Amino acid sequence: MLNHRVRVAAMVAGALLAAPAVAAWAQGGTTATQTVDAMNQLWGRHPGIRANHAKGIVVEGSFTPTPEAAALSKASLFAGKPVPVTLRFSDSTGLPAIPDGVDDANPHGLSMKFHLADGGEMDVVANSLAFFPVATGEEFRDLLQALTVSGPDAAKPTKADQFIAAHPSVLKAFASASTPTSYARETYNGIDAFIFVDAAGKRQPFRFQFVPVAGAEHIAPADAAKQAPDFLQDELTQRLAKQPVAFRMMAQLANPGDQTKDPTQPWPGDRRMADLGTITITKVAPDNAAAAQALRLLPNRVPAGIEVSDDPLISARVQAYVISFGRRN
Numbered sequence: 001m002l003n004h005r006v007r008v009a010a011m012v013a014g015a016l017l018a019a020p021a022v023a024a025w026a027q028g029g030t031t032a033t034q035t036v037d038a039m040n041q042l043w044g045r046h047p048g049i050r051a052n053h054a055k056g057i058v059v060e061g062s063f064t065p066t067p068e069a070a071a072l073s074k075a076s077l078f079a080g081k082p083v084p085v086t087l088r089f090s091d092s093t094g095l096p097a098i099p100d101g102v103d104d105a106n107p108h109g110l111s112m113k114f115h116l117a118d119g120g121e122m123d124v125v126a127n128s129l130a131f132f133p134v135a136t137g138e139e140f141r142d143l144l145q146a147l148t149v150s151g152p153d154a155a156k157p158t159k160a161d162q163f164i165a166a167h168p169s170v171l172k173a174f175a176s177a178s179t180p181t182s183y184a185r186e187t188y189n190g191i192d193a194f195i196f197v198d199a200a201g202k203r204q205p206f207r208f209q210f211v212p213v214a215g216a217e218h219i220a221p222a223d224a225a226k227q228a229p230d231f232l233q234d235e236l237t238q239r240l241a242k243q244p245v246a247f248r249m250m251a252q253l254a255n256p257g258d259q260t261k262d263p264t265q266p267w268p269g270d271r272r273m274a275d276l277g278t279i280t281i282t283k284v285a286p287d288n289a290a291a292a293q294a295l296r297l298l299p300n301r302v303p304a305g306i307e308v309s310d311d312p313l314i315s316a317r318v319q320a321y322v323i324s325f326g327r328r329n
């Protein structure tokens with residue numbers, strides 16, 4: 001699966017690398033800048049469009065918490081009353097017209113902004129990988145940069161081949177995501193660990209998971225590529241015209257001693273899943289392009305009662321997202 005993804009990305013990169021100025025421009029700046037530079041180099045820079053997960057659809061709904069959530073965290077999100085939520089389903093890559101069914105569109109994303117009763121906001125940005133290919137922002141930059149110089153004419157083994165050989169979690173992670181029959185029939189994972197803090201100050205590390213009430217369902221790769229280019233967007237629009245779409249918001253709770261800093265390492269499957277509530281999506285946002293542009297999500301935007309863990313990917317993501325916001329202004 002990733003081989004195909006690497007090949008396509010490398011072909012795009014190969015074409016762009018014909019312009020030496022682009023390669024030079026990609027060298028400077030912070031890790032976050034270099035990461036977004038590499039994304040722009042792989043997939044092109046498109047005005048007003050996200051550097052990654054460029055194609056998507058914004059929808060609206062509400063979240064109703066469970067008492068179990070309120071017992072785990074004092075966050076106002078879990079205080080009892082339903083709150084409005086804006087969500088965006090997306091395809092991977094910075095290609096704004098990527099066909100929904102191609103392998104490179106995996107993993108698909110689900111991001112959300114909760115509009116809290118006190119006027120604050122909480123963001124969660126999840127995708128359909130079971131765990132991440134690399135553990136740090138530096139490694140993610142290195143992977144993307146390796147892809148930019150691994151076009152069809154690159155000497156074998158390419159930089160991407162070498163990176164993948166040295167990081168076995170890359171192939172394993174990408175193999176954990178495939179094309180769903182519907183955005184509404186995919187499980188999305190938070191991947192990074194966060195920490196619940198309850199009213200008494202007790203701390204409980206966890207990872208978010210969003211489970212489709214309709215059940216997860218996937219398409220065989222050979223059939224996925226034959227789907228219409230916008231089939232996931234069209235299917236969701238038609239589904240929502242008939243009925244709401246629901247997800248259970250779950251939290252996988254760490255056992256004492258489980259590590260929280262490495263997003264390439266899932267916790268054992270027997271860890272308790274807490275049921276935090278239901279997201280009910282009712283409609284597609286009216287002016288979708290404007291709604292997508294206005295939606296700026298930060299993986300560390302969490303209220304009192306939820307804290308970031310020692311996972312370095314969270315801060316790496318925040319810094320890269322902010323660079324992307326600036327470029328899509």
Ligand code: HEM
Pocket residue numbers: 035036049050051052053056088089090108109110111125126127132136137140189190191192295296297313316317320321324325328
């Ligand atoms: C170091 C690791 C990562 C980097 C550098 C990175 C970078 C980015 C960037 C630059 C964007 C575009 C932001 C914007 O303009 O709004 C983005 C979007 C996105 N990323 Fe990441 N990402 C990383 C890891 C992850 C992980 C672990 C997940 C899932 C758990 C994820 C899921 C998404 C999703 C779903 C979007 C689309 C957000 C939206 O709908 O607005 N990313 N990422």
